Amino acid sequence: MRTKRDIYLAIAAFLTYFVAWAIFASPLDQVYWNIRYSLTERAAPASIVVVRLNPIIGPAPDEGSYYADVLEKLRGEDPRHVYLDANLKVVTYSLEREIKAFGSKLSIVVRPNQMDFTRDDASRATADIPGRNLTGSAQVVVAGGLTNFWKYVVDVPCVFRIDGHSYPSFAASTMSTPCLSNSIRPDFSVDPSTVEVIDSRDINSGLKREVSLRDKTILVSGFVGKQDGVLGYLGHRQQSLAMHDVAALSGHPIRRVDLEILATIFTILITVAQSVTRQFWRWSIYAGAASAALFGPVLFEGAGILVPAGSTLVVMTVFAAWRMWSRWRRKVIETGNAGLPNFVALGGHSIPAGYHVVVAVIGRYEEFLATLPPELHAECAHQIARRFSVGCGTAEIFHGEGGHFAWIEHDRDADNQIEHFEGMRALFSAPLLVGGHMFDTNVHFGIDRNGQFDTLTRLNTAIASATDALRTGRTVEQFEANRLANAHWELSLLARIDEGMRNGDIWLAYQPQWDYGENRISGAEALIRWNDPVRGPIRPDEFILQAERAGRIDALTYWVLEQAITSAEIFNALGPRFQMSINLSAQLVDKPSLVSATAEIVRRRGIDPHLLTVEVTETASVYNRPAAIRNLGELQAMGFRLSIDDFGTGEASLCYLADLPSNELKLDRRFVSRIVESDRDRKIVASTIKLAHALGQTVVGEGIEDLATFELLRKLKCDVAQGYYVGKPETLEQLRFRYLSLVGKQGKAFTSC
Ligand code: C2E
Ligand code: CA
Ligand code: CA
Secondary structure: OOOHHHHHHHHHHHHHHHHHHHHHHHHHHHHHHHHHHHHOOEOOOOOEEEEEOOOOOOOOOOHHHHHHHHHHHHHHOOOOEEEEEOOOOOOOHHHHHHHHHHHHHEEEEEOOOOOEEOOOHHHHEOOOOOOHHHHOOOEEEEOOEEEOOOOEEEEEEOEEEEOOEEEEEOOHHHOOOOOOOOEEEOOOOEOHHHOEEEEHHHHHHOOOOOOOOOOOEEEEEOOOOHHHOEEEOOOOOEEEHHHHHHHHHOOEEEEEOOOOHHHHHHHHHHHHHHOOOOHHHHHHHHHHHHHHHHHHHHHHHHOOEEOOOHHHHHHHHHHHHHHHHHHHHHHHHOEOOOOOEOHHHHHOOOOOOOEEEEEEEEOOHHHHHHOOOHHHHHHHHHHHHHHHHHHHOOOOOEEOOOOEEEEEEEOOOHHHHHHHHHHHHHHOOOOEEEOOEEEOOOEEEEEEOOOOOOHHHHHHHHHHHHHHHHHHOOOEEEOOOHHHHHHHHHHOHHHHHHHHHHHOOEEEEEEEEEEOOOOEEEEEEEEEEEEEOOOEEEOHHHHHHHHHHOOOHHHHHHHHHHHHHHHHHHHHHHOOOOEEEEEEOOOOOOOOHHHHHHHHHHHHHOOOHHHEEEEEEOOOOOOOHHHHHHHHHHHHHHOOEEEEEEEOOOOOHHHHHHHOOOOEEEEOHHHHOOOOOOHHHHHHHHHHHHHHHHOOOEEEEOOOOOHHHHHHHHHOOOOEEEOOOOOOOEOHHHHHHHHHHHHOOHHHHHHHO
16 A cells, blocks of 8 residues: 655655756766767868858948859859758848759758747747748758757757758758658757858858868858857857757767666676675676766667666766775774774674674783784784684684684584684694794683574674683683573672662571580671562672672662661661671772771761671782772771681782781682592681680681581581571561560560561
């Protein structure tokens, strides 16, 4: 069904074509033909001579007698044919007699009442046709050209229809064969300045002339001067009507075809060229198309067909501009600093079925670039690209930011794939040698095999997979379909965290801690929980990592601190001293704002910081160690207890113990859980407890899941127990219930709920 929109589109397309034609095609057409005729300029044929009829000035014979004199003299020189192109207003007996004496060797040229015509005008022209009594056996012919938008003659009609009669045009009357096509193309190559022009006074005076008129075609014309009328003459600007007549006499029949034949041929050739892969053939077709655009109109003209030239040139110009733009784009936008095509270029490729994107990432690439002089960076990238190229057998390697390289290769089955990437990795076992600098390289791969996505998405998922491989240390990671959905979720994580803190989806669980000495629950560790309405519970270490990466951990930690303070106040109001522990992210521990922000909360809430323990995980990811140590010292000075979490798992446990100000040491679950079975672990734990005590630290055993472990730790003089055996992390209400039941104030607690 044709909708209104289709009609508007059709109108818009038509208007666009028309405007493009008017603005570009028509002027280009004009320029084309002007150039074509000025390039093929030639001297006028010697067989044509123009006799200029001078205006009669002063006491001279009347016009008719004067023309008769000229004709008589000409007849005496025996020309081939004479055209009389004059305004026959006054016809004298002598003129009538002279015309008759000429017989069929004379043609009388009639000029219609206008000079230039459109095609329709020619069939309804008006003119004063001299009577038969005057013309006798002379033929009446009509002069006039069909002009274009710029008032340049393009062609001349074969026949004019005046008052219901057909008259041959001036040009057609000279044709030896009947003029079957609808018009005649004058030969504008004829240089008007070389046309032989003789003054009629010189004819009448009978002066001896160099030029003989014998057997010549003579055009006796009253329209030789520019004041007698001019029209555009292709290749030679404006020319008098007589010069047009000379060009018309040298013309040939032509059929004007307004169809865009050449533009169509050009477009087809260019389209075919795009799909040709062999450079030679593609450029041959381009050359053919360009020749068709440039020489096609002339060749067609030679074959008697006049086709538009401008629109083909417009198409050619647009195509050339598009090619130049693509080249520029490839050079400037799609080429990286090293001169290799970049990921924008890869994004523009389509991936054939059975192929996938591979991204390789070079670990610590930026670091080793930083040690190289800038002029060697490109060489370095090229060396790496060459190795990949050898490994994957693909010539085109794309280079992205930060040591990422990518290419497209065909799918392999799982076993072959691992082998293939291990092989590629082996290519990098030899160090890179760049300008005398040697580097070991560490390469990981990410692949995407999900054909339903576009190239850019597949490239991005391959990058993400390669980053995962780099992080996990695996040779290759493959894109998983649900990864994209996760990526969407992760991207909106921060907003969700804010929302969760507001609406209660994020909350704190409390895990009780048992004091061996006092035989009671002496505190709890606050552990964050997130129940997302869509995804269900989300593991804290998972979203905390995300929040850390996104620099959003501050807000989350201060929120935890506020909640934990509230809970600490509740528990301390219920019984003896209750110690509340919170976890401090390694990302936050060295932040300059940590101490002031914490101090502000403590001051506002008016709590005794001694009731709060800050747990710091021993991690190498603290960026600024001195700042971290300073911060922790200040927190300790404010009254906070400091605890080293997960002790025994990191690489620098003893260094931590020596450097970090701390009051407590939490033995990691992995040690604690094995002490019953493993003699060795038991010894490590025992000596660690002794060491901690020697340093004045309290020891907390984490991850105690059974009575045996619980009792063994008591024997080893551990101070505090934490784990599922003592109690799982639970809500504030659950912990309060347990606490009250243990401290014997259950009734009071329930009535106060
Ligand atoms: P963590 O600080 O080492 O916390 C102890 C983890 O061990 C908790 O896991 C806890 O549920 C679990 N756990 C306790 N007892 C046992 C046991 O007997 N057996 C076993 N198998 N597990 C036990 P959770 O709650 O999943 O927390 C994981 C990690 O997330 C925490 O490790 C901590 O590093 C981090 N985290 C939790 N809450 C916060 C927070 O508020 N801020 C920060 N920065 N990190 C937090
Ligand atoms: Ca902890
Ligand atoms: Ca821990």
